[in-house]
Amino acid sequence: MLPNTVKRLLPFLCCLILWGLPAADAEVFEADSEMRAQTRWLVNSLEKLHFSNRSLEDISMEETLVAYMEALDLNHLYFTAEDLASFQQRFGQPLSRQLRSGQLYPAFRIFARFEDRVRERIDWVHGYLEEGEFSFDEPMTYETDREEVGWPSAGEEADRLWERRIQYELLNEIIPLLAPEEPGAESAAGEEGGENAAEAPEPLSFEEALAEAKTIVRDRYDRVLKNLARYEPGEVQEIFLTTVAKAFDPHSVYLSADSLEDLSIQIENSLVGIGAVLSQEDGVCTIRDLITGGPAELGGELQVEDEIVGVAQGEDGEFVDVVGLKLRRIVELIRGEKDTVVRLKIRPGEASDPAVRREVSLTRDEVELTANLARARLYQVPAEDGQRTVPVGVITLPSFYGGDREDRPNSSDDVALLIDKLEERGMEGLLLDLRRNGGGLLSEAVELTGLFIPDGPVVQVRTVRGTISDHRDEDPGVAWDGPLVILTSEFTASASEIVAGALQNYERAVVVGDQSTHGKGTVQGIFPMKRRLFSSEASENSGATKVTVQKYYLPNGASTQLEGVKADLVVPSLTRYLARGEGELDHALVWDEVTPMAFGLDPEEREDLVTVSPSLLRALEERSAARRARLEEFAFLEETIAYYRERQEATEVSLRLEERQRQREETLGRNRALDRKREDLLAEEYPSEEILLREEAADSLPRPDNRTGVDIVLREGVRVLADWVELEEPPAPPRLASGGSS
16 A cells, blocks of 8 residues: 555656656746636637637647747757657647636646756856856857757757857857957047047956856846746746737737736837837847837937847946846836936847947937827939939828827828928929838728828728628828829838728829738737626736737738738838748738729829829839949948848857957948948938928927938839829920021
8 A cells, every 4th residue: 555645646756757747846837717717718819709710629739839838948948859749748639628728737837847947057057157168269150040940859969059059158248358349440539549548448368258258148047047036927828828829820919917008008108218119039139120209210320130238227327238138127127217318238130240249328208109200301303314303202101190089190181281291392292101110090091091092992801700891081082193102111011001002003103112011911909808708707807818800901802911012113122131021920811802892093083193004114113223223322232131131141150269250350340331331322312301290390309211321212212203203294395496587
């Protein structure tokens, strides 16, 4: 007979034998009744509201488990191949049943294993930093992009991976310490013997740099442990349930109370900070977007894809290393009181060597998130014949904003007002810049489309039940009847794709930009859990589910999903490589089409409007192609694109010190050369004037035309528009022969 204690432990001991689970030190969280209700709510939301009309049984739970493990360990560093096999065997098949009953044990058990693996590995890191040999003279490399690489086997394979990982991190810190000043950089203060010359940091010896780098890396992993210890059950639940939701499509998520509050901040425009959208992968904070009118965009020193590795407060505060810090904590460090200074240590996105660093100082300001208002400039663009300049208006629209309150601006009214102001100044062609427009209010997209066409259908919407409705422009009036160019990129998404696609359908605009737009043709609804939408119990928690509930179609019946809106005239740009199109996202919904609507311009309307014809498109393409072949700025653009692609593809990084120092010098040299060319191109900017929505805004901060100082794609867009104006001009009447009368 076995003792009672052993009998009680026997099932658990058998599990350890069958699944190879180590005796875990980490606490396994437990779901309370509230969390179980929230889990059932999510399942109900997805199965009863989602556009795909699928059930949990239609979803691969094995793939969902992999996605959850990757949400915790994106670069496949901590978990092992054995972990993956055991989790899929243990939790794969019963997971859908457990979710229906509100059980979260699989999520919490996997997270506990993750905690164990992290603790084990950081103990190993401490020992390796203490006892390892670091000469950095072996011809070894480290693969920085491990998303497509499987998890290593436990033991020697994992140890070899981590040896290279730590050497890579040490080198990233050592190289700047060996050469604090950029190679070849000149200091004006130093040349003049100014007081700042003596403040430049002295380069360290290799031994000193290695010792400091070890401290930085050791502290970084200690911080990872501290962050891990701060995780609460609700945070793990959010990661797991969002993974489940994203198995239906990339835009469906579970929102905890905190995440819903963050979303409310964006909607209600009450944020003080730097105006940057951040994300985090593998413990590294990356800038995903710059909010129009925010300090980060106005400063012009930060770029999308830059990585934030340190944050300091004030003019002289010490930097806090934020690699490995939770994203919410990084956001707290960056946000702060208005008019205070925050300094960021940046690893530039365009740098081919991860050891390159630079510092950016920003003054926090109130970022009006819903007041990313339309803005305009009037450019004087030389005509192709060189005989005159063509006044071309450019309206940049960051989003489709609006509201029911009378004192709240809306995008369609603002664009109409700017058109009036541009016409008063003699505008002959209009360019609507939607390159950074990620969408917004559908009603505003319809209203704005109506500024350029008579009444008619703009978009069709299909629901989960298959019913199709249309949204129409009911106003026969037109705010602008002349040549119209829509500038798009792969960042152009959702409602902005509707505008570009509808105006293309009506043959009212030439679409210029990337090969296609983002391809987000779906609509999401947010369903707070305190509402009783289902027969199950409602939650008192203020969390919510965001579920894809509808799909967009253009008047011609084509969906914008996946394929986006194709450009009539393609201009190469860096955004093609910065953005991830819908087709690159996991579980994106498919492209399809519905019955076309009766739409278009009748002959009388065509007489009153400037429209697009195949012959016009051919002529515009010929002129643009000729410019791209001869103008130096396109050679610069191609060089920049090639440089970025090279950096993207160079994921195998050398672990030899001399090689990395050479690469750093080369990178900094190439950056300086590109900066000089960029400055030369700035001198060739076309004359322009800002057109203000309201005169009282005349004292507002000046807005740069773009983030990099020179916007070649915009330049070509206004030149295409000037070509169109020139081609539309009637031929000059023949001159009469001169002479006296008899």
